Amino acid sequence: MTDAPVRPTAWQVATVVAVADETSRARSYRLRLSRPVPHLAGQHYVVRLTAPDGYTASRSYSVASAPDGSGEIELTVERLDDGEVSGYLHDVVEAGDELEVRGPIGGWFVWRGDAPALLVGGGSGLVPLMAMLRLARARGRSDLVRLVASVRSPEDLYYAAELPGPEVTVVYSRTAPPGETRPPGRLAAADLGPGPPPAGLTAYVCGSAGFVEHAGRLLVEGGLPVDRIRVERFGPTG
Amino acid sequence: MARPTRGFFGRGRSPRSERLPPGQYDAGDDWPVLSAEVTPRLDLAEWTFTVDGLVERPVTWTWEEIHALEPSEYHGDIHCVTTWSKLDMSWAGVSVDTLLHAAAPRPTARYVMARSHTGYTTNLPLADVTGGKAWVAWEVGGEPLHPEHGGPARLLVPHLYFWKSAKWVSGLELRDSDAPGFWEQNGYHDRGDPWLEQRYQGD
Numbered sequence: 001m002t003d004a005p006v007r008p009t010a011w012q013v014a015t016v017v018a019v020a021d022e023t024s025r026a027r028s029y030r031l032r033l034s035r036p037v038p039h040l041a042g043q044h045y046v047v048r049l050t051a052p053d054g055y056t057a058s059r060s061y062s063v064a065s066a067p068d069g070s071g072e073i074e075l076t077v078e079r080l081d082d083g084e085v086s087g088y089l090h091d092v093v094e095a096g097d098e099l100e101v102r103g104p105i106g107g108w109f110v111w112r113g114d115a116p117a118l119l120v121g122g123g124s125g126l127v128p129l130m131a132m133l134r135l136a137r138a139r140g141r142s143d144l145v146r147l148v149a150s151v152r153s154p155e156d157l158y159y160a161a162e163l164p165g166p167e168v169t170v171v172y173s174r175t176a177p178p179g180e181t182r183p184p185g186r187l188a189a190a191d192l193g194p195g196p197p198p199a200g201l202t203a204y205v206c207g208s209a210g211f212v213e214h215a216g217r218l219l220v221e222g223g224l225p226v227d228r229i230r231v232e233r234f235g236p237t238g
Numbered sequence: 239m240a241r242p243t244r245g246f247f248g249r250g251r252s253p254r255s256e257r258l259p260p261g262q263y264d265a266g267d268d269w270p271v272l273s274a275e276v277t278p279r280l281d282l283a284e285w286t287f288t289v290d291g292l293v294e295r296p297v298t299w300t301w302e303e304i305h306a307l308e309p310s311e312y313h314g315d316i317h318c319v320t321t322w323s324k325l326d327m328s329w330a331g332v333s334v335d336t337l338l339h340a341a342a343p344r345p346t347a348r349y350v351m352a353r354s355h356t357g358y359t360t361n362l363p364l365a366d367v368t369g370g371k372a373w374v375a376w377e378v379g380g381e382p383l384h385p386e387h388g389g390p391a392r393l394l395v396p397h398l399y400f401w402k403s404a405k406w407v408s409g410l411e412l413r414d415s416d417a418p419g420f421w422e423q424n425g426y427h428d429r430g431d432p433w434l435e436q437r438y439q440g441d
Contacts, residue, residue, distance in 0.1 A: 009425070009438040011240070050240045051248040058261055058321055084249060084263070092245040100240055105438060107424035108274050209271035209386060216276030227357065229276050 009102055010035075011048065016097045017072065022158040026124065027090055028064060028076045031101065036071035039063055041131035042110040042204065042232075045075060045103030049088060059085040062127040062206075062232075063104065064159075066134035076158060078124040109204060109232045113139055116200055119147040120192065120215045122207025125234055126151075126158050129206060133168070142167045150187045150211065187211075189218050197224045206232040257315055258323055259432035265322035271386045272320060274420065275356045278406055280390055287337070287374060287391070288409035291351075294342035298409075301390070304374065307332045312373055312396060317432040319399040329394055331375035334367045334410070347412035351419060352393050352404040360404050360419035361428060362395065364412065371397055374407060399430035399437070 014031035021027050041063075048058040065074035079090045093099070111117050111132040119129040126149050136145045147168045151157045153175035163170070171191050176184045182191075192215075197203075203224055205215045212231045219229055258264060282301045290296035299307075310333040317323045343364070350367055353359050366372065375394040376383050383389035388405030395402045401421050422428050427436040435441060 009440050048240070049243040049246040049248070051246055052242045055248040056240070056261060057246075057248055057263070060320060088243075088246050097244055099243065102438075105425050108420070205276075213277055213386065220276060226276055226278070231274060231276060233270075233272050 009105065011100055011102045013098050014073075014101045016093055016095050016099060018095055019093065022076055022160075023156055025079045025156075026076055026158055027079070028074050029089065029093065029099075030065075030072055030074045031099065032072050033101070037104060038069075039067050039073065039104035040107075040110040040112060041066055041135045042128045043104035043106045043131075044128070045073065045101045046105065047075070047085065047089070048100045048102070049085060050100065057084050060105070062131070064127045064130045064134075066131050066138050068138065076124070076127045076130075109206070109230050111135070111145075111202075111204060113141060113144070115144065115202060116198060117145050118192070118197070118201055118203040118219075119145060120150075120187075120203060120205045120207075120219075121147070122150045122187070122211030122215070123152070123156065123234075124158070125205075125207030125211065125232070127206075128232065129204060130159055130163075132204065133163075136167075137165075146193060148187070148191055150191075150207070150215075187215055187218065189222055192218055192222060197222065197228075201228060203229045204232075205229060207234060209233045255325065257325060259317055260435050262317055262321055262323040262432065265324050268322070269324060269387065270318070270320070270322055272318065273358075273386075273405055275358065277385050278356050279385065280355055280406060282390060285355075285390060286408065289337050289341040289412070290409065291412035292344040292347040292414060293338075293412055294344065295340075297337070297341045299337075304332060304391075305376075307336050310336070310373060312375070312394060314396055316396050316400050316403070319401060319426065319430065319432075319437050323432075328379055329373060329375040329396075330377035330380075331373045331391065331394065333370065334372040334374065334393075335370065337374065337410070338368065338412075341412075343412050346414045349413045349416045351411045351413060351417065352402075352407055353409050353411065354404050354406040355408045356406055358404055358406070358420050360393075360402050361416055361422055362398070362402055363416070363429065366398060366402075366429070367395060367410070371395065397431070399427075399432055401426065402430050 018030040061075040288298040312329040373394040376391040393404040393407040
């Protein structure tokens with residue numbers, strides 16, 4: 001699918017082929033890469049905006065799509081208050097636009113689809129984990145993954161139509177949907193699974209700094225060795 | 239220069255501080271937390287810092303011993319590869335020069351591998367941590383360094399991107415050759431000069 005060798009970190013032009021709302025504050029952008037590079041589930045891209053006077057603003061966004069050989073990637077972008085780049089992406093960008101991107105980047109917070117993984121995401125931290133879940137499902141290896149998504153309310157859940165499955169648990173911290181038996185509340189040890197973690201399990205935790213610290217502590221207290229936990233913190237980098 | 243992005247005019251650059259390297263923005267009062275591992279809880283009674291490798295005498299300091307060394311401060315800016323910078327920070331700790339002087343680097347030492355109590359590593363040229371350019375820091379803004387920002391003590395190399403300033407630092411190994419550390423193995427630049435935008439391998 002790659003028609004020319006390309007340095008993974010070279011800037012390239014990507015064309016927006018579709019834009020879709022995930023929630024009232026999050027939107028997914030499907031990009032067709034001019035020079036496709038295979039990515040790993042969990043990696044991210046940098047998007048660079050250039051003003052007419054040469055001023056640039058760049059931010060990193062996780063890839064939500066599984067590696068699928070299509071030459072396209074999907075980035076999900078949360079609109080941050082006063083976010084210079086996320087605000088532009090939400091307010092201006094539409095299908096047909098071109099964006100400058102570089103990637104894929106990151107070789108640590110990645111899942112290659114061949115080992116047991118516990119995926120724990122808070123809010124927008126679900127994005128790179130979605131790439132992992134999609135990869136597992138595409139390969140028929142959903143048995144390898146368990147995903148726990150923590151959101152404030154049903155309205156804040158990304159990929160709500162696609163997400164449900166026997167390997168997925170959604171935890172609501174503020175408002176639960178009708179029929180939900182778990183009362184709303186912060187992520188708890190019981191949400192992360194019964195019993196001690198199986199040997200060989202790696203946990204991938206992504207979310208705000210506070211969420212990651214909390215979830216990481218629950219996992220360590222639950223018996224998972226610290227070196228089996230990979231984390232990615234989403235900071236306020238609008 | 240890349241061609242302009244349709245409908246993007248940018249903001250926040252007037253007045254833009256000349257102290258912001260290219261592609262960086264001023265995070266103001268925010269201090270984002272970025273690290274690849276769970277924040278460790280380190281016991282000061284067991285904390286140590288070691289300089290070893292190509293030195294005449296490897297030295298290990300306890301928390302009390304390192305505080306007995308000559309104090310040193312840094313007042314200035316830091317720059318994270320994820321594009322935020324923080325201006326006008328005040329840090330306190332000990333100069334890496336002081337630590338290296340005690341261990342006496344051998345003439346063949348050209349690089350250092352900084353390591354953390356978590357197993358994190360990052361590689362730097364020796365010249366980037368000598369001559370008043372690097373610290374082991376345990377105070378910021380007059381307060382003890384919070385664990386999520388690398389406390390009780392982190393390496394501070396403010397003229398390079400901040401992943402070089404290893405959190406929870408446990409030591410420096412002096413080497414005669416360069417070898418990639420944690421992020422450097424994962425696509426990030428070996429040196430990381432923000433003024434040259436050395437973010438990723440190949441930059």
